[in-house]
Amino acid sequence: MPPTMTSPLSVSTAATPRATTTHLSIDGVSKRFGSFTALDNIALEIQEGEFVCFLGPSGCGKTTLLRTIAGLTRQSAGRLTQRGKDISMLPPQARDFGIVFQSYALFPNLTVFNNVAYGLRNRRVERARINDRVAELLALVNLTGSEAKYPAALSGGQQQRVALARALATEPGLLLLDEPLSALDARVRGHLRSQIKALQARLGVTTIMVTHDQEEALTMADRIVVMNHGVIEQVGTPAAIYHQPASAFVASFIGSMNFLEVTAQANRQALLGNTPCACLPHTIAVGQAAQLAIRPEAVALSLQARALKHQAGALNGEVVSIEFLGAFQRVTLRLPEDHQTLIADVPSRDSSKLSLYVGQLLAIHLPAEAARLYAAGSSQQ
Amino acid sequence: MMPRRLFPSTLLASAAALASTVLASNALATELMVYTAVESDDLQKYAERFNAAHPDIEINWVRDSTGVITARLLAEKDNPQADVIWGLAATSLLVLEEEGMLERYAPEGVDNLDPKFVDAAYRDGEDPAWVGMDAWVAAICYNTIEGERQGVPMPTSWEDLTKPEFEGHVIMPNPNSSGTGYLDVASWLQLWDEEQGWDYMDRLHNNISRYTHSGSAPCSLAATGETVVGVSFAFRGARLKSQGAPIEVVFPEEGLGWDMEASAIVAGTDKQEAAQTLMDWSISREANELYNEGYAVVAYPAVAQPIENYPVDITDRMIDADFQWAAVNRERVLTEWQRRYDGKTEQ
Amino acid sequence: MMAESLIKAATKPSLESLIRLLVLLAGVALLVVGLLFPLVTMLLKSLQDRAGDFIGLANFAHYFQTPALVNSIANSLRVALMTTGVVVGLAFLCAYGITRTCMPGKRLFRMLAILPILAPSLLPAISLVYLFGNQGFLREVLAGQSIYGPIGIVMGMSFWIFPHALMLLTTALTNSDARLYEAAEALGTPKWRTFLTITLPGVRYGLISCLFVVFTLAITDFGVPKIIGGQFSVLATDVYRQVVGQQNFQMGAVVSVILLLPAVLSFIVDRWIQRRQVAQLSARAVPWQPTLSPLRDWVFALLCYAVAGAIVLVIGTAVYASLVQFWPYNLSITFEHYTFQGMADGGWGAWFNSLKLAFSVALVGTLVIFFNAWLIEKSEGFRPLRQGLHFMAMLPMAVPGMVLGLAYIFFFNQAGNPLNWLYGTMMLLVLNTLVHFYTVCHLTSVTALKQLDPEFEAVGASLKVPFWTTFYRVTLPVSLPAVLDISVYLFVNAMTTVSAVVFLYNSDTRLASVAVLHLDEAGYFASAAAMAVLIFLTSLVVKLLHAALTHVLLNNAQRWRQAT
Structure with a gap:
């Protein structure tokens, strides 16, 4: 998939090659609880068969948006259209979705079989067909043979898979996953992540997942919707979100990011202290305070510190600490001019060349194609 | 604890019996709401005897102390719930009559009754607003065992009760709730003059340990030794004595206050016929024989037989009460x- | 705002939300008719004269100018405070024994300590007369003081209120954090300082809440002072005397308003504390386990056994009183008093009525209260309605029985009220009892429902299953223990209560508890004891059945309940 960057309000559908029809469109949806605005004029289109993640810190409105789509929360304003049908005013029962909650919400007094069959029994489906369907679903989530067990006898991961089977039982057009993995421990989580993703791809069911875990979003989603304070900050593929964050918030929320206080200059330039630095084109007025964002892995370190020390335009820093993180070493540097700190991730194979030690002076190179300028103060979540 | 086998079977049997009576009686009968202050141990008997003659009329009793029933009738004046009053102090019925709450009716055979027991209006040619049943007479219940133990002598007069040795040993009914209490107070005020009467009660009050809700309770408390002296009425004293209570029923020498239990139809009832049937029966010879089982003085002069634990000359000792x-x-x-x-x- | 209300108005009413709305409205109507209207009518009544004309606060002025009435305020406060001291003190020590020592016989003690709840509050009062009256076998204990009055009242109230306090304090003391005690021990803190700095602060909300609950129960109690108060009048008995004795409804309303004040005050305090306590309990604590300490364990054991002994003694005395031929002069044993010859229908009719009432309240009340709690707690939409219903469900706790009963007379006995036909019927008794005991059942339901996964209903809806199916297939079975608790609570209270219903029975619907009162008033003390014992045994049997049923249900549910 080509990296696509989209602005919050104009979603380009053409960018995602697989999608041809819109499954769900959200149009100017707002939700207020008293004076608190949980969702502010949200607009979004979700394509048929797409896996979309709503990502953001807690309280950003992602769960409210999911519940609004489900009809569990009624929007204060705006319209929801599913497959061309206006569902804005429909109660959850009349909408077409299956949902899996963080808590699983399995019915504790019903067996696995009865949990999965719960939605089928109400539809006057024949007994034999119910049996077949439940067996099929349990096979799909690798739980064949657990029919007679009660939820309490299953592990967390198994329970989550039962919940998934139950949500899929009625063949919903839309699958909603509300932080489905956050109650599980890391190992199970990683495993289930790929299982869900594979399942979704196989069934082709349009899926929306809410998560606060960026790694989960980056690995599972076709597209990520980054939210903050009830608004969409950015919509895009994982790569686009990571490499071309549309705002300081997105930049700071996804992955690690250095923010350096600078003064904006014209012509792809900023002033770090007295040192001019090159960066990507920006729209900030000359002389304005700004933030220069650069990922630690983009920062290049070299040994020519002594030589560059007093040269204008050359940046150097003193090593404050070194963390060993396996594949790379995380080096914290202090910039001598204004005591800002900068983090650089040095791949382990390069670090030996530098023979790192605390107190060492190193030359720093901030590649212009990785350095973005944002207005000052905008990275706060 | 209770013997297990016996208990539940009694319980079940009575539950079943009750259910069947309720079912059977609801089917046909006219229901009469009857307000009464008749002693509750006799109510069932009254209803049974009446029903023996008139099985088609079912009596729903509302029973409480005289004062409570009177107050309740007055409170319900605008929206009366009762059809008939059977067994309430004549003094109360006079109050109700004053309020226009009673329906005048001359029951069949009213001429057989002692004229004292019929509303005076009857002598002037009107139908009586109420007819009497029996007289209940003030008396003192004295616990002989406790009296001896605590050094309280047996009183013979009302005046005795104000003596210092009776301090804290006397219980009497509250005249506000109890008909007996009121007849005591009314009789003292009539026996002496008002001023002397209140003076007597002021002195008596010093010796009273408490005023009870009902007229029976002081005698019951004397019977169980909770108090030595209970100012009550003859019926209760006589009955408790025959049940084996160690009490003497004292009839004070100054004279006995009394009141009449009487019956009346509540004005505005929509069950005239049944109400009149009950009134007719309530003054019948049979009914008066029933009253005589507990009361020495009844309205039907020929009926009255002396009864256990009552003095023979009780009629002579009753004061000339002005109801x-x-x-x-x-x-x-x-x-x-x-x-x-x-x-x-x-x- | 405009847009929001437009959206709400435009919402298509689905069948489900329509039913939801109707049930919610029915719940609101129940409490409006069964609580608010009667109370408002009563408040208005206190401002009217006998003719029904508005006279402002004249009734109150009259009240405060009548020393016999005003005295009752001080009397009520006095006995309520004394009872609170006695009950909370004893209950705290006993609860401490149960939770913080290794005393032997804890289970037996807890079983015995709960017995008073099963008896009408008239029972201890009757027993106390037999124990400490002028003929009582323990009368010397009082050293010449009369049992008829404050002493008897405090003792009688202490008996029946004790279990309530014990349950509250046991819960409070169970929520301890072992880590704090370990820290104190590691620092070498003396035991008494540990008690003052850790134990007491840890239970302070439970303790304050308990103080107020006990105080409210004591100041509003009617049964005990009625039977044993003698010449000592309190507010609750004043209401009865004004209304039943003198049919002075206006003054009855005035006393009721005054009686309502302390109850409302403690209700507010209790609510405030509950809110604080929730915040306090957020930390995850490690429960503290007592270690053996023979001296301490036996001191607490003896204390608890003494309390249990007193409870058994009081109940035993009532049983004995009901069986003695003619106390104290003929002590042969007889069942004669169980024929209740002091009552028109033999008394068993009243018992049967009570049984009918108790079963009806238990059945109807459980369904209505639990379902309403579920709608309040678990459904979306109709927010103001749900909040209003919740608020009203909390109110009955602040309304003393006497006040509620009197309010019912005022409201339902008005000639113009279309519900006038209810007056004097069993249905009205059911409604009154249901409303009277609504709050505790509501809170029990809410607590049980809060423990359920909040998303059951959403899952049900997403699977297109109607809400009532999810209610009876999942919510109800999972909450069954709580539901059974509610029903048995309602049953026992309907069996034993006297304060509200004493104003509302008629000849067809006289209740056993009211019969106890009347038998006692009329001097049939043994029959009164017999009726009280009968009520106690009935509650006991039902309680035992409930325990057995709960046991079976939990065993059956063990399959899915374990490991959660």
Whole structure:
């Protein structure tokens, strides 16, 4: 998939090659609880068969948006259209979705079989067909043979898979996953992540997942919707979100990011202290305070510190600490001019060349194609 | 603990019996709402005897102390719930008559009754508003065992009760709730003059340990030795004595206050026929024989037989009570009584 | 705002939300008719004269000018405070024994300590007369003081209120954090300082809440002072005397308003504390386990056994009183008093009525209260309605029985009220009892429902299953223990209560508890004891059945309940 960057309000559908029809469109949806605005004029289109993640810190409105789509929360304003049908005013029962909650919400007094069959029994489906369907679903989530067990006898991961089977039982057009993995421990989580993703791809069911875990979003989603304070900050593929964050918030929320206080200059330039630095084109007025964002892995370190020390335009820093993180070493540097700190991730194979030690002076190179300028103060979540 | 086998079977049997009577009787009968202050141990008997003659009329009793029933009837004046009053103090019925709450009716055979027991209006040619049943007479219950143990002598007069040795040993009914209490108060005020009467009660009050809700309770408390002296009425004293209570029923020498139990139809009832049937029966010879089982003096002169634990000359010792006075002054007397003594009343 | 209300108005009413709305409205109507209207009518009544004309606060002025009435305020406060001291003190020590020592016989003690709840509050009062009256076998204990009055009232109230306090304090003391005690021990803190700095602060909300609950129960109790108060009048008995004795409804309303004040005050305090306590309990604590300490364990054991002994003694005395031929002069044993010859229908009719009432309240009340709690707690939409219903469900706790009963007379006995036909019927008794005991059942339901996964209903809806199916297939079975608790609570209270219903029975619907009162008033003390014992045994049997049923249900549910 080509990296696509989209602005919050104009979603380009053409960018995602697989999608041809819109499954769900959200149009100017707002939700207020008293004076608190949980969702502010949200607009979004979700394509048929797409896996979309709503990502953001807690309280950003992602769960409210999911519940609004489900009809569990009624929007204060705006319209929801599913497959061309206006569902804005429909109660959850009349909408077409299956949902899996963080808590699983399995019915504790019903067996696995009865949990999965719960939605089928109400539809006057024949007994034999119910049996077949439940067996099929349990096979799909690798739980064949657990029919007679009660939820309490299953592990967390198994329970989550039962919940998934139950949500899929009625063949919903839309699958909603509300932080489905956050109650599980890391190992199970990683495993289930790929299982869900594979399942979704196989069934082709349009899926929306809410998560606060960026790694989960980056690995599972076709597209990520980054939210903050009830608004969409950015919509895009994982790569686009990571490499071309549309705002300081997105930049700071996804992955690690250095923010350096600078003064904006014209012509792809900023002033770090007295040192001019090159960066990507920006729209900030000359002389304005700004933030220069650069990922630690983009920062290049070299040994020519002594030589560059007093040269204008050359940046150097003193090593404050070194963390060993396996594949790379995380080096914290202090910039001598204004005591800002900068983090650089040095791949382990390069670090030996530098023979790192605390107190060492190193030359720093901030590649212009990785350095973005944002207005000052905008990275706060 | 209770023997297990016996208990539940009694319980089940009575539950079943009750269910069947309720089912059977609801089917046909006219239901009469009857307000009464008749002693509750006799109510069932009254209903049974009446139903033996008139099985088609079912009596729903509302029973409470005289004062409570009177107050309740007055409170319900605009929306009366009762059809008939059977067994309430004549002084109370006079008050109700004054309020226009009674329907005049001359029951069949009213001429057989002692004229004293019929509303005076009947002598002037009107139908009586109420007809009497029996007289209940003030008496003192004295616990002989406790009296001896605590050094309290047996009283012979009302005056005796004010003596210092009776301090804290006397219980009497509250005239506001109890008909017996009111007949005591009314009779003292008539026996002496008002001023002397209140003076007597002031002195008596010092010896009273408490005022009870009902007229029976002082005698019951004397019977169980909770008090030595209970100011009550003859019926209760006589009955408790025959049940084996170690009490003497004392009839004070100054004279016995008394009141009449009487019946009346409540004006505005939509069950005229049944109400009249009950009134007719309530003054019949049979009914008076029933009253005579508990009361020495009944309205049907030929019926009265002497009964156990009552003095033979009781009629002579009853004071010449003026019910009219007692009725007219009822509210005034009770308010005054409350003002003077209410701190000590039983709840 | 405009847009929001437009959206709400435009919402298509689905069948489900329509039913939801109707049930919610029915719940609101129940409490409006069964609580608010009667109370408002009563408040208005206190401002009217006998003719029904508005006279402002004249009734109150009259009240405060009548020393016999005003005295009751001080009397009520006095006995309520004394009872609170006695009950909370004893209950705290006993609860401490149960939770913080290794005393032997804890289970037996807890079983015995709960017995008073099963008896009408009239029972201890009757027993106390037999124990400490002028003929009582323990009368010397009182050293010449009369049992008829404050002493008897405090003792009688202490008996029946004790279990309530014990349950509250046991819960409070169970929520301890072992880590704090370990820290104190590691620092070498003396035991008494540990008690003052850790134990007491840890239970302070439970303790304050308990103080107020006990105080409210004591100041509003009617049964005990009625039977044993003698000449000592309190507010609750004043209401009865004004209304039943003198049919002075206006003054009855005035006393009721005054009686309502302390109850409302403690209700507010209790609510405030509950809110604080929730915040306090957020930390995850490690429960503290007592270690053996023979001296301490036996001191607490003896204390608890003494309390249990007193409870058994009081109940035993009532049983004995009901069986003695003619106390104290003929002590042969007889069942004669169980024929209740002091009552028109033999008394068993009243018992049967009570049984009918108790079963109806238990059945109807459980369904209505639990379902309403579920709608309040678990459904979306109709927010103001749900909040209003919740608020009203909390109110009955602040309304003393006497006040509620009197309010019912005022409201339902008005000639113009279309519900006038209810007056004097069993249905009205059911409604009154249901409303009277609504709050505790509501809170029990809410607590049970809060423990359920909040998303059951959403899952049900997403699977297109109607809400009532999810209610009876999942919510109800999972909450069954709580539901059974509610029903048995309602049953026992309907069996034993006297304060509200004493104003509302008629000849067809006289209740056993009211019969106890009347038998006692009329001097049939043994029959009164017999009726009280009968009520106690009935509650006991039902309680035992409930325990057995709960046991079976939990065993059956063990399959899915374990490991959660």
